[in-house]
Every structure is written in structure tokens, then in C-alpha cells.
Amino acid sequence: MSGLVVVGVDGSASSLAAVETAAREARWRRAGLRVVHAFLWPAMHVPLGPSALGPPEGGIRNMVEHLVAEAVACARSVAPEVDVSHAVVIGEPLSVLEAQSRTAQLVVVGSRGMGGFVGLLVGSTAVHLAAHGKCPVLVVREAGDQAGPVVVGVDGSIVGEQAVDFAFAEAALRKAPVRALHAWTTWNTPLSAPQDAAVPYANPPGALAREEERLVSEALAGHRERYPEVAVVHQVVHGRTREALIEASRSAQLLVVGARGRGGFAGLLLGSVSQAVLHHAHCPVAVARGSGGRR
Structure with a gap:
């Protein structure tokens, strides 16, 4: 089996759990893994670099690079044999991941992201992808019983x-x-x-x-x-x-x-x-x- 498993990341604990699941899925499928972050801020014309009053490692762009690097490292620690790539795509998460699903065999997302409201059990990105994705969508909620069916x-x-x-x-x-x-x-x-x-x-x-x-x-x-x-x-x-x-x-x-x-x-x-x-x-x-x- 070959192809590509895509996982959406945003720096949340939920998305890191999705990365671990996606890495295992890619290993089982003998597929590549693409870690994708939807970078919304450039489209809103927000300054991306560090503030003149802050540390040089600050700023939105550095934060995004750090969270993507963390996700890639997490994936490689779970499945070292999997070819892991990453992409930072300008756009909002719903449309970015829907577009990614057109060429993927599976898209994996966490149940809630950084923008989730308190008390919301599943985020809008997960529900939207389940409704509009062009391939199967796996939403990582609780870990489940690994010995179960x-x-x-x-x-x-x-x-x-x-x-x-x-x-x-x-x-x-x-x-x-x-x-x-x-x-x-x-x-x-x-x-x-x-x-x-x-x-x-x-x-x-x-x-x-x-x-x-x-x-x-x-x-x-x-x-x-x-x-x-x-x-x-x-x-x-x-x-x-x-x-x-x-x-x-x-x-x-x-x-x-x-x-x-x-x-x-x-x-x-x-x-x-x-x-x-x-x-x-x-x-x-x-x-x-x-x-x-x-x-």
C-alpha cells in the first residue's frame, strides 16, 4: 500500500495526539505522512516577525515553525521508518485540509483545536472535514481500547x-x-x-x-x-x-x-x-x- 496520510496540526494537545495516530496509520499503510498547518495570519495582514520589544525567537512565524517541528519530531519518534514531510499552507484550516484530502488516502485531525470553545466536544474543523472531505477522515477523540475490535x-x-x-x-x-x-x-x-x-x-x-x-x-x-x-x-x-x-x-x-x-x-x-x-x-x-x- 502506498499514498499519503495527512494530519492537521495547530499546536494543541489534541493535534499532537492526532499526529501519533497518523504516524501509526502511515506505518501500517506503508504510506508517507504529511504534517500540515493552516497559517491564517498572513491572509489577515498581521505582522509575522518578532516584536522590536520582544526576544528574537518571538513572533507568529517562529511560533508556527516551532509547533510544526514539534509535530514532525513526534511523528518520527512514533514511526521512524515513515517518510515525514511538512507544509505550512496559507489559509484557514477548513479549506486547507479539505484541499489536502483530495490527494490523501486518509486525513487525521484532533477532536478539538486551539480555537475550541470551553465545553465544545468536537471542533468545527473535525465536523467540517467529516462532512466535506474527499477521503476518509479519522477524528482522534479518546485513545480507545487498543485490544478491542x-x-x-x-x-x-x-x-x-x-x-x-x-x-x-x-x-x-x-x-x-x-x-x-x-x-x-x-x-x-x-x-x-x-x-x-x-x-x-x-x-x-x-x-x-x-x-x-x-x-x-x-x-x-x-x-x-x-x-x-x-x-x-x-x-x-x-x-x-x-x-x-x-x-x-x-x-x-x-x-x-x-x-x-x-x-x-x-x-x-x-x-x-x-x-x-x-x-x-x-x-x-x-x-x-x-x-x-x-x-
Whole structure:
């Protein structure tokens, strides 16, 4: 495997945690790592050099060079064999990292940056990238259980299929099992035609549960053959999807979701379940980007 893993840095503790994760991802993928900082201040015509009254090592430009150097050193300490490059790009973080995602196989960011508001669980950059990135986006929240599985939300949508693809590939890289989780309620399950014409809106007992089991089996079809080394457990639960995934994340090393599921509104770039796990999951969250629609 080759290509490029991109990590956004801003000097925060959250972004350094993202650097460590990105370095491991690059090592697993045999990819290069690019450390990127979005340098907003030149566009605002702010003086970049040291103040005449301050030390020569002061100033915004020196600060940026220091934080990027710190991130590069951190990456090389985690994965010395990875080719690490860096770039300081003039622009605001959202547009800079979105542009970087066009040529990357993965973009990694921290859950909150230097500009985060107190009490905000996930920063705007992470949410924006999850909605607009052109490649999978990994948001580093809590460390997760490194002995746990890769949990993937399965819903039968085309976007969900891409999440399953990403989860199996990631599990193979990590040498971890996959836990495929599907949650359903009578409100988010499409009803099939009733078999009893005398009761036009009734389904036989257990029919919905069997339909959801079939959905998961179809979603996983072919992946066991493509990734024979990956152990797979699938779980179908009757309940709300976001709560089930957040609970499963407590014992996971990674949670993978699609950007939008089968209940998403047309034109909505990031579904409510994806947003919920980005804010509340207990492990890093990967959002697999893809086109909308239903299988």
C-alpha cells in the first residue's frame, strides 16, 4: 500500500495526539505522512516577525515553525521508518485540509483545536472535514481500547457499504477483529409487503428482525473472503443507532461510520448518527466518505 496520510496540526494537545495516530496509520499503510498547518495570519495582514520589544525567537512565524517541528519530531519518534514531510499552507484550516484530502488516502485531525470553545466536544474543523472531505477522515477523540475490535455501523446504505469496506481494511492493518453492529427500530426499518392480506399493515412476528439480520449478512457478503485473516462478529440490536454505537465504542479501538445512512435527508452531508458519535464516542472515529443513496 502506498499514498499519503495527512494530519492537521495547530499546536494543541489534541493535534499532537492526532499526529501519533497518523504516524501509526502511515506505518501500517506503508504510506508517507504529511504534517500540515493552516497559517491564517498572513491572509489577515498581521505582522509575522518578532516584536522590536520582544526576544528574537518571538513572533507568529517562529511560533508556527516551532509547533510544526514539534509535530514532525513526534511523528518520527512514533514511526521512524515513515517518510515525514511538512507544509505550512496559507489559509484557514477548513479549506486547507479539505484541499489536502483530495490527494490523501486518509486525513487525521484532533477532536478539538486551539480555537475550541470551553465545553465544545468536537471542533468545527473535525465536523467540517467529516462532512466535506474527499477521503476518509479519522477524528482522534479518546485513545480507545487498543485490544478491542474495529466497530463499524452497518445500515445497508451505499455510504454504509463504504464504511464496511474501510473497517475491514483498517482491521486487517491493525490485526484486529471487526464487530459489525446494526441497530434498528420499527421507525427506521422499511416495511416489506405484508404476507397476510387480511391484515394489510401487519407483519408476522419476528419478520422485521429477520429482515434486519438479512441486511447485515448482505452488507458483510464478500468481505470475509477478501479478508480471511480478520475475525468478524456481527450484532443486530433493537434500539437507537447512535446510543448502540456510542456504547460499543467503550470497548473499541476504532469506530467507523458512513457520512450518511439510509435515514438521511437528500443533500445532508453528515447524518445525525455520524455527528452524534463524533461528539460522544469513547474512541477515535473514522467517517468513510461516499455518495448518498440506498442499496
